[in-house]
Amino acid sequence: MNPLDWVVLLGTMLGIAAYGTWRTRHTDHLDTYLKGDSATKWGTIGLSVMATQASTITYLSLPGQAYENGIAFIQNYFGLPLALIIVCAVFLPIYRKLGVYTAYEYLGKRFDSKTRLLGACLFLLQRGVQSGVTIYAPAIILSSVLGWQLDLTIIFTGVVVIVYTVTGGSAAVSLTQKWQMAVIFGGMVTAFVILLTKLPPGATEMAGAMGKLQAVDFSIDPDKRYTFWSGLFGGLFLSLSYFGTDQSQVQRYIGGGGLREGRLGLMFNAMLKIPMQFFIVMLGALLFVFFQFQPETPVFFNRAEWQRHLEGADGAKFSELDKKHAELHRAKREKIEAWMLARASGDSRAKSAAREEMVTAQAAVDAVRGEAKNALLQANPRAKVKDSDYVFITFILSQLPHGVIGLLLAVMFASALSSKAGELNALGTTSTIDLWRSLRPLAAHDEARNVRAAKWFTAFWGLFAMGFALSASFAENLIEALNIIASIFYGVMLGIFLVAFFFKRVGGSAVFFAAIAAQALVIAMYFSLNIGYLWYNLIGCGACVAFSLALQAVLGSRDQPVERNS
Amino acid sequence: GPVFGVLAFTRFS
Numbered sequence: 001m002n003p004l005d006w007v008v009l010l011g012t013m014l015g016i017a018a019y020g021t022w023r024t025r026h027t028d029h030l031d032t033y034l035k036g037d038s039a040t041k042w043g044t045i046g047l048s049v050m051a052t053q054a055s056t057i058t059y060l061s062l063p064g065q066a067y068e069n070g071i072a073f074i075q076n077y078f079g080l081p082l083a084l085i086i087v088c089a090v091f092l093p094i095y096r097k098l099g100v101y102t103a104y105e106y107l108g109k110r111f112d113s114k115t116r117l118l119g120a121c122l123f124l125l126q127r128g129v130q131s132g133v134t135i136y137a138p139a140i141i142l143s144s145v146l147g148w149q150l151d152l153t154i155i156f157t158g159v160v161v162i163v164y165t166v167t168g169g170s171a172a173v174s175l176t177q178k179w180q181m182a183v184i185f186g187g188m189v190t191a192f193v194i195l196l197t198k199l200p201p202g203a204t205e206m207a208g209a210m211g212k213l214q215a216v217d218f219s220i221d222p223d224k225r226y227t228f229w230s231g232l233f234g235g236l237f238l239s240l241s242y243f244g245t246d247q248s249q250v251q252r253y254i255g256g257g258g259l260r261e262g263r264l265g266l267m268f269n270a271m272l273k274i275p276m277q278f279f280i281v282m283l284g285a286l287l288f289v290f291f292q293f294q295p296e297t298p299v300f301f302n303r304a305e306w307q308r309h310l311e312g313a314d315g316a317k318f319s320e321l322d323k324k325h326a327e328l329h330r331a332k333r334e335k336i337e338a339w340m341l342a343r344a345s346g347d348s349r350a351k352s353a354a355r356e357e358m359v360t361a362q363a364a365v366d367a368v369r370g371e372a373k374n375a376l377l378q379a380n381p382r383a384k385v386k387d388s389d390y391v392f393i394t395f396i397l398s399q400l401p402h403g404v405i406g407l408l409l410a411v412m413f414a415s416a417l418s419s420k421a422g423e424l425n426a427l428g429t430t431s432t433i434d435l436w437r438s439l440r441p442l443a444a445h446d447e448a449r450n451v452r453a454a455k456w457f458t459a460f461w462g463l464f465a466m467g468f469a470l471s472a473s474f475a476e477n478l479i480e481a482l483n484i485i486a487s488i489f490y491g492v493m494l495g496i497f498l499v500a501f502f503f504k505r506v507g508g509s510a511v512f513f514a515a516i517a518a519q520a521l522v523i524a525m526y527f528s529l530n531i532g533y534l535w536y537n538l539i540g541c542g543a544c545v546a547f548s549l550a551l552q553a554v555l556g557s558r559d560q561p562v563e564r565n566s
Numbered sequence: 567g568p569v570f571g572v573l574a575f576t577r578f579s
Binding site for chain 2: 215
C-alpha cells in the first residue's frame with residue numbers, strides 16, 4: 001500500500017458513503033425511508049439486488065475456492081434464474097398489491113400475528129448474526145495481510161455503513177449500491193485483464209487438464225456437495241426463500257417506480273448472475289495456472305500465520321515443509337513445461353502421458369499442503385488452516401500496480417458495505433414494522449415517530465453487528481456454517497409463504513405449529529444424516545407444507561384463515 | 567402486472 005492506493009481506497013469508500021449521506025439527508029417520509037425513492041428505475045433495483053447478495057466473500061473467497069477445488073461451485077446458482085421468475089410472477093404482485101413494508105407483514109394479513117412474529121423473529125435472528133459476519137469476514141483477511149488492527153478495521157467499516165444507512169434509509173442504500181457496484185465491476189475486470197496478460201498460452205486448457213474446469217456434474221450422488229441436481233433443486237428453493245421471503249432482498253425490489261421496475265430488476269439478475277459468477281470462478285481457476293509458474297508460490301497462502309510458526313518453537317519443522325514444497329513445486333513446473341511441449345508438438349499420446357505426470361505432480365504438492373495444514377493444527381489446534389481465502393489477495397498485493405491495489409481493496413470494502421447496508425436497512429425495517437408497531441399500535445399513524453424508530457433500530461442492528469464481529473471468536477469454518485444454518489431455516493420460511501400463496505384454506509394456527517414441527521424435523525435430520533446442505537431447503541419447505549395441510553385437516557373449521565388469496 | 571447457458575465447456579476436462 002502506498003499513498004496512491006490509500007487515496008483510491010479512501011476516496012471511493014468514503015466518497016460514495018458521503019455522497020449517499022448528503023443526497024438523502026432530508027429523507028423524512030416513511031415510504032421513502034423504508035422503500036426507497038418511488039422513481040427508482042429497474043437498473044438501480046437490479047444492481048441493488050445484486051449488491052445485497054454479493055458480499056466480500058463472493059469476490060475474495062470464491063476465486064480461492066475455484067483455485068482449490070475448481071469451478072463446480074457455480075452449480076449452486078442454477079436454481080436462481082428459475083426462482084426469480086417465480087418471485088416475479090407470484091410474490092412481487094401480491095406484495096405490491098397489499099402495499100406491505102415487509103414480507104412478514106403479509107403473513108400477518110394472510111394468517112395471524114403469531115405467524116407474522118415467527119417469520120420476523122426467524123429473520124432477525126439469522127440475519128442479525130449474519131450481518132456480523134458480513135463485516136468480520138473481510139476484516140480478518142485484510143487485517144492479517146495488510147497488518148491492520150482487526151478491531152479498528154471492523155469499527156471503521158461498521159461506522160461508515162451505519163452513518164449513511166441511518167441517515168437516508170433505503171434511498172441511501174440503493175443510491176450507494178449503484179456506485180459501489182460500478183467500483184466492483186471496474187476493479188474485478190481490471191484484475192482479470194492484468195491476470196490474462198501474465199498467463200502462458202494454453203492456460204485454460206491447462207486448468208482443465210488439472211481438473212479445475214468441471215463446471216457441470218450430472219451425478220445423482222447425494223453425498224456430492226456440488227452437482228447439477230443439488231444446484232437446480234436445492235438452489236431453486238434456497239433462492240426462492242432468499243429472494244422471496246428474506247426482507248434484505250424483498251426491501252430492494254418492493255419499492256421503486258412500480259411493479260414493472262421491480263420485475264425487470266429481478267430479470268436483470270436472472271440473466272446476469274450466472275455469467276457474473278462464472279467470471280469470478282474462472283478468475284480463480286486461472287489464478288491456479290498463474291501460480292504454477294511463480295517460483296515463490298507459498299505452501300500456505302496466509303503468510304502472516306505461517307511466518308508466526310516459522311519463528312516459533314517448531315520453526316525447523318515448518319522450514320523443512322517450506323523446502324519440501326519448493327522442491328515439489330519446481331518438479332511440477334518441469335512436468336507442466338513437458339506437457340506444454342507435448343501439446344505444441346501435436347502428439348496426442350505424448351500429451352496424454354505428460355498430463356498424467358502433471359496431475360501426479362500436482363497430487364504430491366497437494367499432499368505437502370495437507371501436511372503443512374496438519375502441522376499448523378498440531379502447533380495450534382485453533383489455527384485457521386483454510387488459506388484459499390488468501391489466494392486472490394496475495395495476487396492483488398504481489399502482482400498489481402499501485403493504484404490498482406487500492407482499487408481492488410476498494411472492491412473488497414465496497415462489497416462489504418453494500419451487502420451490510422442492505423441487511424441493516426432490512427433489520428431496522430422489520431424491527432420497526434413487525435415488532436415496534438405491534439407493541440405501539442397507536443404510533444402507527446405518526447410518520448415522524450416511525451421514521452425516528454426505524455433510524456434507532458437501524459443504528460441498533462449496526463452496533464449489534466459490530467459488537468458481534470468484535471467479540472465472537474469465529475471458528476475457521478463459521479462462514480460456511482452460517483450458510484448451512486441459512487439452509488436449515490430458509491426451507492421452513494419458504495414453506496410458510498408457499499402455504500400462504502397456494503393453500504388458501506390453511507389457517508394461522510395450522511401453519512404456525514407445522515412450521516415449528518418442520519423446523520424440529522430439519523434440525524434432527526441435520527444431526528443424523530450426511531447430505532448436501534442445499535437439500536435441507538427442499539426438505540424443510542416440503543415438510544412445512546405437508547404438516548400444514550395435515551394439521552388443517554385435524555383442526556378443521558376452528559382455524560380459519562384471516563383473509564383469502566381469492 | 568413489460569429468460570438459462572447450462573457450461574456442459576466442461577466436456578476442457
